[in-house]
Amino acid sequence: MGSLLSRAEFATVLANQKVNFGDEIVLVCEAKTEDLTATWQKNGQKLDCVHDKHIVEKRGNLFSLRIKKADEQDEGMYTITLKDKQKDASCSAQVTVELKEWRKVEWNQDIMIRELRDFNIRREEVEQLNFLLYGPVGAGKSSVINTIKTIFERRLYVNCLAAEGSTSQTLYYKKCEVGNSKDGFLPFTFNDIMGVEEGDQSGVHTDDIISALKGHVKEGYPFNPNSPLTEHNHYYLKNPTMSDRIHCLVCVIQADRIFMMDEDTIQKMQRVREEAKRMALPHVILMTHVDTTCEMTKKDLRSVYKSKRINKKIEECRVALGVQKSCIFPVKNYYEEKDINEDINCLMLDALTKIVHWADDYVVEYSR
Incomplete structure (x- = not known):
């Protein structure tokens, strides 16, 4: 029920409204007498009625305000004031x-887990699809791996060190398989690298990311921000096959830090993006920390694709890095949870399922 300043002239008062984007808003109250005039306000200011948008009516004791095709600008606190000659x-x-849910998620983890376990790469010469994770320090690259391994190990997994501060915890090029010897390994692997940082003296060197995309970097390579890998280094693979190359570039960005990224970091990431485009490589973004970015999503993770704030953050990602919105996935990593959470799993699995298929498409197209 809406807030009430005085009930003296009201039989019924306005009720709070939650409506979907594009629907009609209807606010109605009833007075105890008919000889009254009414004025409407929005957020403490006189309502500026727009033709064919706002319809104000009085029928006997009933007063109503209808707002057609609701959008974000129509949100707010609406107040009606009834007046007679003596009081109001x-x-x-x-x-x-x-927002209406703009993407559908299969909120049943078993279906997606089974699909991924049964997935077969369409080129026999490629045994595993390779995903390269990159992004700013602290965005959650290693936590993404931990979350995915948690899903398939069916227990909380924290083997990959996640950065808590401003320094990357990933110092070596590391390939992380998913699964185990008992239940079997899945046909994809995640390659973790040092985080992207501002300046030339820290963080992964952009040339190393590009070398990894092309399959030139061997596992165990120690990252050196001041000196990228060269073909004379024993960690350099001179003639990589399709099996050695990356099949999908996965950028991990923290949703509540998009506008806080420095220009140097953005330029480094854009350079990697341009190289991926030249290689026709699928490029997706996993947008982490959606629960700390949006209160509605924090309360109910299943509302993530109804959230205006998350939608806005996806648009910010698109503008900053030039990745189309259909390739940007809001996710939540395991962080402080003590138990498995199916909603966390489903959101990650929804993204992972699409990424796996796109990587397989790339292998099929460029293995000819």
Whole structure:
């Protein structure tokens, strides 16, 4: 029920409204007498009615405000004030406009886990699909691996060290398989690298990321921010096959830090993006920390694709890195949880399922 300043002239007051984007908002109250005039306000200011958008009506004791095709601009606190010659009374209601769910997620982890376990790469010469994770320090690259391994190990997995501060915990080029000897390994692997940082003296060298994309970097290579891998180094693979190359570039970005990334870091990531485009390599973004970015998503992770704030963050990612919105996936990593959470799993599995298929498409196309 909306907030009430005085009930003296009201039989019923305005009620808070939650409507979907594009639907009609209807606010109605009833007065105890008919000889009243009404004024409407939004957020404490006189309502500026727009033709064919706002419809104000009075029918007997009933007062109503209809707002057609609700959008984000229509959110706010609406107040009606009823007046006669001697006194006035007001009541208010909060209007919230929710986006319609713009993506559907299969909120059943067993279906997606089974699909990924049964997945077969369409080129026999490629035994595993290779994904390269890159992004700013602290964005959650290693935590993504931990989360995916948690899903398939069916227990909380924390073997990959996640950066808590401003320094990358990943010092060597590391390939992480998914699965185990008992249940079997899945046909894809994640390659973890040092985080991208500002300046030339810290963080992974951009040339090393590009070398990894092309399959030139051997596992165990120690990253040196000041000196990228050269073909004379014994960690350099001179003639990589399709099995050695990366099949999908996965950028990991923290949702609540997109606008806080420095220009140097963005330029480094854009350079990697351009190289991936030249290679026709699939490029996706995993946008982490969606729970700390959006209160609605924090309360209910299944609302992630109804959140205006998350939608806005996806758009910010698109603008910053030039990746189309359909390739940007909001996810949540395991961080402080003590138990397995199926909603966390499903959101990650939804992204992973699409990434696996796109990587397989790349292998099929460029193995000819």
